[in-house]
Amino acid sequence: MNKVPNLPKSNTKTPWFWIPSLYFSEGLPYFAIVVLSTIMYKKLGISNAELAFFTAWLYLPWVIKPLWSPFVELFKTKRLWIISMQFLLGVGFAGVALSLSVNHYVQYTMAFFWLLAFSSATHDIAADGYYMSALDDGQQAFFVGIRSTFYRLAGITGQGLIVVFAGFMEKYYAIEIAWRTTFFLLAGILCIFALYHWFMLPKIESKNRSIPQDQQNIAQIMENISNVFATFFQKQYIALYLAFILLYRLGEAQLGKIAALFMLDPREKGGLGLETLDVGIIYGTVGVFALVLGGIIGGILVSQHGLKYWIWWMALAINLPDLVYVFMAWEQPRSLLLIQALVAIEQFGYGFGFTAFMLYLIYIAKGEFKTAHYALATGFMAAGMMIPSMFSGQIQELLGYKLFFIWVIIASIPAFYIISRLPLDKAYGRMNHG
Missing domain, CATH: 1.20.1250.20 (MFS general substrate transporter like domains)
Incomplete structure (x- = not known):
């Protein structure tokens, strides 16, 4: 034990x-x-x-x-x-x-x-x-x-x-x-x-600070920040790295902002007309468990065969299950059990595919300033969610739910082109690989 x-x-x-x-x-x-x-x-x-x-x-x-x-x-x-x-x-x-x-x-x-x-x-x-x-x-x-x-x-x-x-x-x-x-x-x-x-x-830290030491630390911190940014943007494949970070979830970022709204909107507006309570159950329980399960399985599989072997499958897994929303928008099912099952499929795929994303962020951060570069990469990751979701509501109102979810699928295409050009060590992610 x-x-x-x-x-x-x-x-x-x-x-x-x-x-x-x-x-x-x-x-x-x-x-x-x-x-x-x-x-x-x-x-x-x-x-x-x-x-x-x-x-x-x-x-x-x-x-x-x-x-x-x-x-x-x-x-x-x-x-x-x-x-x-x-x-x-x-x-x-x-x-x-x-x-x-x-x-x-x-x-x-x-x-x-x-x-x-x-x-x-x-x-x-x-x-x-x-x-x-x-x-x-x-x-x-x-x-x-x-x-x-x-x-x-x-x-x-x-x-x-x-x-x-x-x-x-x-x-x-x-x-x-x-x-x-x-x-x-x-x-x-x-x-x-x-x-x-x-x-x-x-209480593990001292409250006492030396003001001259703090001033010296501030100057040193500013210099370190400059070095972190400079070395990050000097990485050999930085343009591809940033394109991957910003585009890998281009479709999913838009879907994530609109999905709950689609569930709540009345059926005459193209939604499913669900109650708030139902949405909480679907996304907060069934959805989260499927998401976690997908992530666990993704991690296990990558540890066996490496990220390069699985990255294409994971990119497909994070995007193709979005088709369940195309189905729901066109068919407007009334069965809560069916809706929960479809959302679970999409969330499982997202959890599975997100494994590749997080592992590649670690790959990008390798080298000097690894921790700081990883923090920068996660900042761009948040930007990759923020920017597409910002305009998702306008796109949905312009297209309607049926065409919006088709657009979400189309928006995933650039990520596959970027993946085809990504540098990646064949053994990276495999268990016992350094």
Whole structure:
């Protein structure tokens, strides 16, 4: 039986007391910001074009967070950043709830969602940094599966259980009251996490800072940032790398923003006319489990044969299952069981195909400044989701759901051309390959 590696003497709190809660509280705001905002605006009557454009901008903090991550490392402690951001997230969710009862609520709620997005991205930086500082290599390896599991559970909660709760409230109260209550619930959860972590996160860092040393560190950090950017954009195949990052999910990025809206829109408008509660069950439970299963199987297969062997199959897996939405748009099925099965197929394919994407980001980052280059690559990854989803609502309103989902399939074609030209070591990704 595996045992947790011994803790340092200065750290008397077992990581079991804080790793599950830390990564659950990291994931929950992200899914609330990205998923709940879209569904809420849809239920409040905002058009697909408007809500897709404005909510897509909420990805921006995750695009640019590598720019301020060194300063989170430098100023104060990561423990203080975590607790402060969790409290600020609680305040932000309460702000969204309160703003729903005023005129011009769209502007006010979007302002709070911007606050939430930047706070959540900053929390990600601090939480990941704290994890690496508080644990030695053995502990990090032991708990990596635990942190991933609780982040996924946050996904099930944020885009599943919380949506189900909002849908349940809609059955008994006005939509505005239902969503106000939902965001007050989120505010309470984040404030409870902040209070819990105030007591449970070990104090592993010194609060004392030397001002001259900090000034020296700032100058050094700025120089390092310049070197990181310069060496990243000097990589031999950087144009192909960036094209791959931005285009691999071109179709999926548009579908991801519109899929829930399609489920919610009435049948006379081309949608499926589902209730909010149904959408929460479909995407937050069945969909997430299929997504995770696809990712697990993808990782196992790549470890056996290498990424080069599987990358074409994974590119097909992330795009071809989008045909289930073409079928649903044309046939408008009424069976919830059938809809759940079709979404599970698409989400399984996405999880399977996303494995290739993440592994290739690691491949791109190889060499000097590996960690920083990986962070830059993930920033471009977020941009690859933000930009297409920004215009997806306008395209859907122009084409209608039937032709929009066909367009999603067509939009996947450039990725296959890029893959045909990608440099890739044949053995990369295979177990025991360095």
